[in-house]
Every structure is written in structure tokens, then in C-alpha cells.
Amino acid sequence: MDRLLVITPHCSGQVPQDVLAQMLGDARDDLEARERLLRRVWLQGDPYTDVMFDVPGAVAVHATVSRFVVDVNRARDDAGPNGVVKATDFDAAPFYPPGREPDPTEVEERLRRYWDTFHATVERLIAERGFDLILVGHSMSGTGPALGPDSGARRPAVTLMTGGDEAGEPVPGRRPSVEPALARELRRLAEEAFAPLLEAARGTVDPVVALNRPWSVDELSYRHGPPHGVPAFGLEVNRDLYLDESTGRALPGRVPALRAALSAFAAAALEAVRR
Numbered sequence: 001m002d003r004l005l006v007i008t009p010h011c012s013g014q015v016p017q018d019v020l021a022q023m024l025g026d027a028r029d030d031l032e033a034r035e036r037l038l039r040r041v042w043l044q045g046d047p048y049t050d051v052m053f054d055v056p057g058a059v060a061v062h063a064t065v066s067r068f069v070v071d072v073n074r075a076r077d078d079a080g081p082n083g084v085v086k087a088t089d090f091d092a093a094p095f096y097p098p099g100r101e102p103d104p105t106e107v108e109e110r111l112r113r114y115w116d117t118f119h120a121t122v123e124r125l126i127a128e129r130g131f132d133l134i135l136v137g138h139s140m141s142g143t144g145p146a147l148g149p150d151s152g153a154r155r156p157a158v159t160l161m162t163g164g165d166e167a168g169e170p171v172p173g174r175r176p177s178v179e180p181a182l183a184r185e186l187r188r189l190a191e192e193a194f195a196p197l198l199e200a201a202r203g204t205v206d207p208v209v210a211l212n213r214p215w216s217v218d219e220l221s222y223r224h225g226p227p228h229g230v231p232a233f234g235l236e237v238n239r240d241l242y243l244d245e246s247t248g249r250a251l252p253g254r255v256p257a258l259r260a261a262l263s264a265f266a267a268a269a270l271e272a273v274r275r
Contacts, residue, residue: 001057003132004270005125007220009073009118010138011050012063013042019069019110025097041066043248044089046139052237052258053137055266059129061122068095070114073136073219082147085110090145122224133273134232135266136220142205142240149214156210157198157241160186161218161234168211177221178231185272186233187211193265197241197257205240231273235262 015023015038027033050062063072067086074084081088085107088094096102102110125131140159144150160183162168163176168183170176176183190209198207218234225232239245242254 001055001267001270002059003130004055004058004266005122005129005131005134006053006055006058006060006137006266007122007134008046008049008053008060008062008137009071009220010046010063010067011048012066013038013045013047014065015041015069016065022100022102022106023095025100039248040089041068043245044068046137047239047243047248048250048255049137049139049237051255052139052242052262053135054259055135055263058135058266059125059131061118061125063118065114070110072115072118073138075219076111076115084115088147090141090147092146119223122220126224126228126230131230133270134221134225134230135269136218136232136234137262138218138234138236139239139243140214140236141245142238144214153214154206155214155238156208157201157205157238158190158194158209159213159215159236160190160209160211161215161221161236162186162212163217163222163233164212165216166211166213171216174217175226177218177225178233182231182272183211183233186269189268189272190235190265193261193268197254197261201241205238237262 021028023037024033045066071084076084078084085102087096087101140155142155144153144155162178162183163174164180164183165171168180187209194209221232221234237258242251242258
């Protein structure tokens with residue numbers, strides 16, 4: 001498994017004090033407001049993905065700061081609402097008091113501290129170790145939020161993002177990060193690995209492993225996979241499988257079960273790539 005690179009870009013709820021103070025504004029000394037903000041950041045990140053994607057033997061890179069500080073799974077120059085430095089959460093609620101959003105100088109400083117160093121680490125590991133497969137681990141809310149491509153829609157239990165259409169085939173203007181036949185094989189392997197969990201959660205989550213729905217592109221996969229000739233894809237786990245999002249508490253036994261399923265899937269995926 002040391003030929004597998006696992007990346008979790010949104011696992012962290014860490015917000016450095018300088019950014020936290022900027023978000024809190026006049027409430028920077030209000031410890032209760034601080035805790036509420038950190039809880040909000042945590043829940044709108046990808047809680048526990050570093051645990052779930054802890055694949056034995058794989059090489060791992062985990063983000064050290066929240067996606068709401070810098071989103072390392074966005075292009076460095078992505079200035080959109082859901083871009084590399086976000087002004088709001090996924091419900092379109094602002095993170096900063098009016099007039100206190102980060103200016104271009106502050107954005108560039110964050111990028112140098114966090115985005116550049118994260119991607120430099122990934123590039124170094126690829127150059128030094130060589131990999132057969134790159135897996136980027138995410139989680140997603142059970143229903144599409146205001147800033148999602150599927151606002152209000154119920155989401156599948158698991159989504160594989162390979163850069164193609166829902167059959168894994170290429171779309172106009174873009175080559176997939178995983179070839180179509182392999183993408184379909186990965187979906188089949190995921191269906192097998194997740195089957196017991198999906199059956200157990202049938203009343204809560206649509207028990208489907210989807211290809212490229214609701215998203216098809218994982219930025220990290222494209223940035224670090226195809227340029228090195230390495231198949232790379234993102235995997236989204238529906239948070240309704242393991243989390244009570246109203247409290248942020250993990251459902252009993254679900255995180256270990258997901259880690260076991262993801263580890264089995266990763267091993268099978270690596271074998272599929274080598275065939």
C-alpha cells in the first residue's frame with residue numbers, strides 16, 4: 001500500500017488566531033463566540049475524514065488548516081464564492097463582519113503559508129516515492145447546500161469523482177483523471193466494499209455509489225495525477241452515513257466501519273490499477 005497516496009484536504013477544523021480574530025471582529029475576545037465559530041467551521045468541513053481515510057500502509061497528506069482559511073482543493077487563483085479563500089460558508093452565511101474580508105495582500109499571504117506549502121509537500125512525495133494511485137478523501141452533506149451544484153437535492157451515499165460523466169466517459173473539453181473502464185471498475189469495487197454499510201443505512205441515505213454526481217472534478221486529483229501519469233480521483237462519503245450534523249457527533253460504530261470499508265476499497269482499487 002505504500003504505492004497509494006491518500007490526501008484529505010478538508011479534514012481540519014483549525015483556524016489560526018490571526019484569521020479567527022479577523023472573522024470574529026469586535027467579538028474576538030468573546031470566548032463563547034469563538035467556540036460557536038469553530039464549531040461552525042468544523043461542521044462545514046469534512047469531519048473525521050482523516051480518521052476514515054487512514055488506510056494502513058498508505059502514504060497520507062492531511063490539511064492542517066480549515067478549508068475556510070485556505071481551500072487547498074481549489075485552484076490558487078480561484079476567486080469565486082466557493083474559491084480558494086471563502087468569504088462565506090456553504091449556506092452563504094458570511095464569515096467576516098462587513099468590510100473586514102481579507103484583502104488581496106492578506107489572501108496572498110495565506111496562500112503562501114498554507115496552499116503553497118501543502119502542494120509542495122504533495123509534489124515532493126510524488127517525486128520521491130512514486131505512486132500507482134492517488135485517492136483524495138472527502139465527505140459531503142446529505143442534502144445539497146445553498147452553494148452546492150445540487151441545492152436541496154438528496155445526495156448519494158458515496159460519489160467517485162473521476163472527471164467524466166456518470167458513466168465515467170469523457171466530457172467535451174476535458175480528459176478524465178481516471179480512464180472510463182477503470183472508473184467503472186472502481187465504482188463496482190466501492191459498491192462491494194460499502195455494501196454492508198449502505199444496507200444498514202438504507203432508511204437514511206440513498207444506497208448508491210455514484211460516478212461524477214453531484215461533482216465530477218476533484219481539483220487535487222487533476223493537479224497531481226495526470227501530470228505525473230498517475231490515476232487520481234476523489235471520493236465523497238455522505239455524512240448522513242456517520243454523523244449527526246445537528247450535534248456534530250459521530251454515530252456509534254460508523255467511523256470505524258467506514259475506515260474498514262475504505263481500506264478494503266483502497267486495496268482493491270490499487271490492485272485494479274496494477275492489472
